[in-house]
Amino acid sequence: MIGLVLAAGAGRRLRPYTDTLPKALVPVDPAGEGTTTVLDLTLGNFREVGLTDVAVVVGYRKEAVHERRAALEKKYGVKLHLVENDKAEEWNNAYSLWCARDVIKEGVILANGDTVHPVSVEQTLLEARGKGQRIILALDTVKKLADEEMKVVTEPGRGVRRITKLMDPADATGEYIGVTLIEGDAAADLADALKATYERDPQLYYEDGYQEMVDRGLTIDTAAIGDVRWVEIDNHDDLNKAREIACQY
Template sequence: MIGLVLAAGAGRRLRPYTDTLPKALVPVGPEGEAEATTVLDLTLGNFAEVGLTEVAIVVGYRKEAVYERKAALEEKYGLKLTLIDNDKAEEWNNAYSLWCARDVIKQGVILANGDTVHPVSVEKTLLAARGKGRIILALDTVKQLADEEMKVVTGENGGVAKITKLMDPASATGEYIGVTLIEGEAAADLADALKTTFERDPDLYYEDGYQELVNRGHVVDVEPIGDVRWVEIDNHEDLAKGREIACQY
């Protein structure tokens, strides 16, 4: 099993940081700190801590910044990094971005979005649940939800019945936090579902690909992460929260 990071996004709501950097390289360490910690740093550190030795990173917007840091990141975290180019990162949404990594998913991956600040306990929780199913989503069942979150409703089998931002928060079981364990045996089915998804609409999310799998009769499982502080960084308010949380881990 290897790590997989989606780091192709532009993050335009985080300008001016993202004028020159992809969102995954926006600093979440103290402002003004030399070589400040980034979301990518935190994620790679988590992967290394749970014993992974290889990580694939899907890059696109301002990808040269990741290429420039590749060797230093490998040395810092003791990981072998493989960069995968997303040629449509500034045109299409992340269903296509995850599809670009379809070959590495065959090895089995822990997928992490490149904009999620979270503790290593999330990866540990997913690994402890390994064997529960082919795809396991990290689910926050504690947080009070609003309209922007990627919400999940679970079914009678305990797996995903519905995953979308477009639902009444009160009806949701919890929020998908952007971290998933995907076994290699699920790679072909997931790749086909993702392809169907972005061919239907390039603006769709990879979570819509998860929904496509569910609609086809496949089981997508969830695992609650407990009462854990984390944040998806979309804007400057989120970035402030991310800095506050990052210094705790």
């Protein structure tokens, strides 16, 4: 099993940082000097759970990742493999994850390049393996939800039934935090679902690909992460929260 990071997005709401950097390289250290980024934190998490090979999907401002590649490999003791997304500035992340379809065959822990979270999330997913699950989503069942969150409805014995931002928060079991364990034997089904998703609408999310799998009768499971602090960075308010959280990890 290897690590996989989606780091192709532009993150326009985080300008001026993202004028020159992809969202995954926006500084989250308290001083904002760039000593710690989301990618740093994620690579540290992966290394701590024994994942020393990591694929990073790059697109927008990919040269910044290329420039830091050697330093990141040395700092975290990992080998980075960069996967090119040729439509990063045009299409949404269903296509971005599809670009990594060959990587997924090895089995991966996928982390969004804008999610600051503790290593306990990866540990929870790894501990949940071994019961026939093929895809396991990290789910926050504690946080109070609002409209923007990627909400999930689960059913005992059947796993995920719905995953979308477009539902009443009161109906949701919890929020998908942007971290997934994907076993290698799920790669073909996931790739096919992602392809159908972005062909239907290039602006759809990879979570819509998960929904496509569910609609086809395939099972996607979840693991509750407990009461932990994490944040998805969409704007400057989120970035401020990320800086508060990151210094704790």
